[in-house]
Amino acid sequence: MAPLPDRRLLLGLLFLVVVVGTLGFLLGRVLAPRPPEPPGSPVQDGGAVDATTRRIRLFFAVPNADRLQEEERTIPRAASIVEEAKRAVAELIKGPQTDLNPTIPSAVGLLQLYVDGRGTAYVDFTRDLQTKHPGGTGGELLTIYSIVDTLTANFGEIQQVKLLVEGSEILTLAGHIDTRRPFRPRYSFERVR
Amino acid sequence: MRKLSVILVGMTASLLLAHLAWPGEIEILYEGQRKVVTTELVSGREYVPLAQVAKITGGGVLRDGLRVNGVTFRLVEGEPGVVVGDTTFLLTAPPVKQRGAFWVPVEFLVRALEARYGEGRVYWNRSGGVVWLGKERYNLRLLRHHAYPDYTRLVIEALTPLNFRVQEDSNAQLSLRIEGGILSPMLSEAVRINDGVVEMVEPTQGQGEAIFRIHRDAFGGLTRTFALNNPERIVVDLYRAKAAAAQPPPETPPARPSPRAPSAAPAAPPVTGLRTIAIDPGHGGRDTGAIGPNGLQEKDVVLDIGLKLRRLIQERLGIRVVMTRTEDVFVPLEERTAIANRAKADFFISIHVNAAHRSKAQGFETYFLSREPSDSSARASAIRENLSVNLGGLRPKEEDALRAILWDMANTLYLKESSELAQILLDELDKILNVDNRGVKSAPFFVLMGAAMPAVLLEVAFISNPKEEKNLQAEGYKDRVAEALYAGIVRFKDRYERRLGLVPPASGRSVETAKAKR
Numbered sequence: 001m002a003p004l005p006d007r008r009l010l011l012g013l014l015f016l017v018v019v020v021g022t023l024g025f026l027l028g029r030v031l032a033p034r035p036p037e038p039p040g041s042p043v044q045d046g047g048a049v050d051a052t053t054r055r056i057r058l059f060f061a062v063p064n065a066d067r068l069q070e071e072e073r074t075i076p077r078a079a080s081i082v083e084e085a086k087r088a089v090a091e092l093i094k095g096p097q098t099d100l101n102p103t104i105p106s107a108v109g110l111l112q113l114y115v116d117g118r119g120t121a122y123v124d125f126t127r128d129l130q131t132k133h134p135g136g137t138g139g140e141l142l143t144i145y146s147i148v149d150t151l152t153a154n155f156g157e158i159q160q161v162k163l164l165v166e167g168s169e170i171l172t173l174a175g176h177i178d179t180r181r182p183f184r185p186r187y188s189f190e191r192v193r
Numbered sequence: 194m195r196k197l198s199v200i201l202v203g204m205t206a207s208l209l210l211a212h213l214a215w216p217g218e219i220e221i222l223y224e225g226q227r228k229v230v231t232t233e234l235v236s237g238r239e240y241v242p243l244a245q246v247a248k249i250t251g252g253g254v255l256r257d258g259l260r261v262n263g264v265t266f267r268l269v270e271g272e273p274g275v276v277v278g279d280t281t282f283l284l285t286a287p288p289v290k291q292r293g294a295f296w297v298p299v300e301f302l303v304r305a306l307e308a309r310y311g312e313g314r315v316y317w318n319r320s321g322g323v324v325w326l327g328k329e330r331y332n333l334r335l336l337r338h339h340a341y342p343d344y345t346r347l348v349i350e351a352l353t354p355l356n357f358r359v360q361e362d363s364n365a366q367l368s369l370r371i372e373g374g375i376l377s378p379m380l381s382e383a384v385r386i387n388d389g390v391v392e393m394v395e396p397t398q399g400q401g402e403a404i405f406r407i408h409r410d411a412f413g414g415l416t417r418t419f420a421l422n423n424p425e426r427i428v429v430d431l432y433r434a435k436a437a438a439a440q441p442p443p444e445t446p447p448a449r450p451s452p453r454a455p456s457a458a459p460a461a462p463p464v465t466g467l468r469t470i471a472i473d474p475g476h477g478g479r480d481t482g483a484i485g486p487n488g489l490q491e492k493d494v495v496l497d498i499g500l501k502l503r504r505l506i507q508e509r510l511g512i513r514v515v516m517t518r519t520e521d522v523f524v525p526l527e528e529r530t531a532i533a534n535r536a537k538a539d540f541f542i543s544i545h546v547n548a549a550h551r552s553k554a555q556g557f558e559t560y561f562l563s564r565e566p567s568d569s570s571a572r573a574s575a576i577r578e579n580l581s582v583n584l585g586g587l588r589p590k591e592e593d594a595l596r597a598i599l600w601d602m603a604n605t606l607y608l609k610e611s612s613e614l615a616q617i618l619l620d621e622l623d624k625i626l627n628v629d630n631r632g633v634k635s636a637p638f639f640v641l642m643g644a645a646m647p648a649v650l651l652e653v654a655f656i657s658n659p660k661e662e663k664n665l666q667a668e669g670y671k672d673r674v675a676e677a678l679y680a681g682i683v684r685f686k687d688r689y690e691r692r693l694g695l696v697p698p699a700s701g702r703s704v705e706t707a708k709a710k711r
């Protein structure tokens with residue numbers, strides 16, 4: 001047991017630490033990057049051309065790789081959101097029809113997609129998502145956020161996306177970005193300072 | 194003279210033993226069957242006929258080897274190397290021909306059974322002469338150790354690449370935790386080493402991991418952990434504590450004695466200032482990192498730049514540099530920051546080159562860890578483990594609260610310093626390189642999560658861009674990158690020490706400009 005004065009000193013330190021910590025936290029918030037506004041508004045069901053198809057927005061890489069840009073595509077309507085989300089990811093894998101760049105290696109297969117009650121989509125890919133990935137922080141960010149942004153921008157039910165490979169959580173795609181947690185949308189990787 | 198006679202006696206003995214019938218046998222238990230194979234002793238080793246191996250494994254004898262389950266083993270008489278596909282493994286003794294047919298050492302039977310039934314299912318009790326098939330697969334085969342003059346090397350043979358990390362339990366004990374590791378029966382007992390560095394190694398099977406507790410003899414010296422492939426091995430080098438205390442760490446090669454001492458003397462680093470820099474060349478070993486259109490690999494480029502940077506820092510600043518790797522080896526992401534944390538590094542620089550799919554992107558960018566609330570837990574534990582505050586006398590709840598607050602403070606402080614370091618390094622790259630400056634960015638990097646210190650990740654070029662790949666092949670270009678990073682480190686060091694009040698502002702500036710002119 002430590003003598004009393006030590007304890008008082010420690011509690012004093014605790015108080016000081018709370019004050020400084022709060023200031024530090026506030027400073028951190030001021031410095032923290034502000035999330036950019038998502039381009040356009042979520043596609044509504046009214047965007048459908050007819051009852052059997054719907055317009056969706058896919059996100060691909062701009063030529064210098066520091067941002068994602070949307071490309072419109074029409075997909076057949078499906079019985080459920082999950083089925084439509086699967087079609088959207090399949091279109092994303094097929095790659096862009098404009099001069100944007102693909103973000104997912106074309107050999108990758110989508111195994112499964114489901115959405116839980118809290119708005120997290122779990123997207124399960126074949127191992128090629130890791131083994132055929134070109135690597136690089138830039139490449140990883142583009143792959144991750146093209147999937148996240150495509151799903152969150154088109155499906156109001158999806159707020160965040162968790163990536164899986166063959167049913168399991170992965171640490172990273174190719175050694176950089178931590179993929180153990182779900183991602184929220186992010187549309188550009190521009191400088192923060 | 195005496196030595197020669199001993200060798201002669203040895204040779205005669207083995208000649209006598211060779212080709213003598215041997216009453217040994219190997220018992221093989223598989224698929225409910227029991228087979229016994231008679232072995233013959235050749236040059237003191239137990240051999241079995243290749244034809245028997247083929248029969249047991251359902252394989253076919255070829256003119257130059259054996260084919261089992263689609264796997265071809267190519268044998269050459271008198272050569273211990275066996276070629277399997279594009280890899281080679283070594284037998285402890287070469288195949289021999291007797292009566293026109295191949296005979297192979299018993300361990301070849303084990304290899305062939307592995308080809309038939311899968312690695313990790315074949316168990317072999319060498320001394321008992323039994324080979325059997327188990328239900329459960331193991332992926333950690335055995336432990337070897339060897340004492341070198343200043344360190345002891347532990348090698349764990351694995352069947353598949355596994356993730357691992359080293360944790361310091363106390364000054365005298367380390368734990369190597371191997372994710373998803375399953376111990377073979379050969380790893381069921383503690384291994385006593387007692388070589389003056391390592392007392393013993395105790396393997397234990399945990400839930401979803403295997404743990405090797407390493408008991409050190411002396412008060413803890415430095416350790417290095419990495420993986421090698423073909424075959425997969427996890428290597429732990431434990432250095433003698435004495436050598437570590439007296440000299441720079443093992444990562445630092447002994448500096449050439451003459452030029453360093455006099456030049457370092459006038460600009461000797463302040464004792465309490467910035468003392469240790471951790472440099473992390475990304476990827477390595479089985480992880481090549483990004484590959485350029487002409488085949489240049491990220492792991493090689495970043496190792497070159499990292500080693501060049503280390504030399505500049507050591508020669509000009511005389512500061513200790515800890516490298517996460519100095520060779521082409523695999524080091525898991527968690528282990529990289531653990532190395533820096535154990536060395537109490539003042540900051541951590543991870544060096545990479547970038548890539549993007551089918552892109553013309555080019556240029557450099559620097560990153561620090563983004564502050565996302567969901568990322569906090571990994572970093573929190575890293576920093577908490579490193580907070581050496583004595584919290585004795587507090588109740589657990591108070592202790593937790595205090596630790597949490599201290600962590601938040603430290604994290605905020607690191608964040609600010611990390612973003613400053615990222616900016617300084619970016620500015621220096623901008624001065625020297627004539628490619629796009631893509632700015633300072635932030636993202637949730639796995640490798641930076643475990644750092645209990647300011648940490649940045651640099652993408653110094655796009656290897657996916659043919660022009661930049663060509664640049665990265667030139668030594669001169671990599672020298673320029675290393676020079677830019679060195680200049681950034683000098684600037685950051687100066688600011689760091691000035692902030693701590695170690696260097697008066699005026700003299701600090703003059704030191705900086707004097708350095709910059711060199």
Ligand SMILES: [Zn+2]
Pocket residue numbers: 136137175176475476482483491545546
């Ligand atoms: Zn990299």
